[in-house]
Amino acid sequence: MVIKLGISSIFLLGMIGIMLLLVFRRKVLSLIKQESRLVKSLQQKSWFHNPYSSGLVLFSWNTLMTAIVALLIFALMMTEIYIPYLHIVIFGLGTLACILAWATFSAAWIGSKKSRLTMASIGSSFYVLLGMYGLYEFLTLKPSYPGEDVFMAALGFMGIMVVAAVALMTCFLFIGFQQKRAAH
Numbered sequence: 001m002v003i004k005l006g007i008s009s010i011f012l013l014g015m016i017g018i019m020l021l022l023v024f025r026r027k028v029l030s031l032i033k034q035e036s037r038l039v040k041s042l043q044q045k046s047w048f049h050n051p052y053s054s055g056l057v058l059f060s061w062n063t064l065m066t067a068i069v070a071l072l073i074f075a076l077m078m079t080e081i082y083i084p085y086l087h088i089v090i091f092g093l094g095t096l097a098c099i100l101a102w103a104t105f106s107a108a109w110i111g112s113k114k115s116r117l118t119m120a121s122i123g124s125s126f127y128v129l130l131g132m133y134g135l136y137e138f139l140t141l142k143p144s145y146p147g148e149d150v151f152m153a154a155l156g157f158m159g160i161m162v163v164a165a166v167a168l169m170t171c172f173l174f175i176g177f178q179q180k181r182a183a184h
Helices: 007-023 025-030 037-044 051-079 086-108 113-139 151-176
Strands: none
Touching: 007 025, 007 151, 025 086, 025 151, 037 086, 051 086, 051 113, 051 151, 086 151, 113 151
C-alpha cells in the first residue's frame, strides 16, 4: 500500500508536528542534560556569557543550517535525482538539527531573563530577514515575458514566509521563554 501525500497534507503534518513540539517543548528540552559535554563546553566559553555574541553565534547557526538545507534541496533539483520524499527527510533533519541546537543553547544559558531574551532576539532575527526577503520577492514578482505563469514562484515565496515565521516563533520560544530546571 502506497500512501501519496500532497503538498497540503505535508504542510498540515508539518504544522501539527511543530505545534506538538511547542506544546511539549519542556520534554524536548529535558533531553539535553545540564551535565552533557556540549552544554559544559558552551558554559565555559567566554563569548557565550555575552548575550550579543551568543546571539550572533546562534544567528550564524540558523543561517548555516538554512543554507545547507537550501543547497541540498537545490542540488537535488539540479541533478534531477528523484527519490520520493527525500526532500522531506532533508527538511526534517535540518529542523531536528536546529531544534537540538536551540535546546542546547537554552540548557547552557546562565544569565538573566533579559539577557536570554536578547540572545533569542538576535539569534532568531535571521528568520525575520528571511521572511522579509520572501515578502519582498513575493510583492515584486513579475513575469519575465508576457504570458509567463508566476504561480509556482509566488507559492515558493509564500512557503519561505511561512517557514521563516514558524522557525522564528519556534527558535524564540525555545530559547527566550525557558525556565531553568532545578538542579538535583
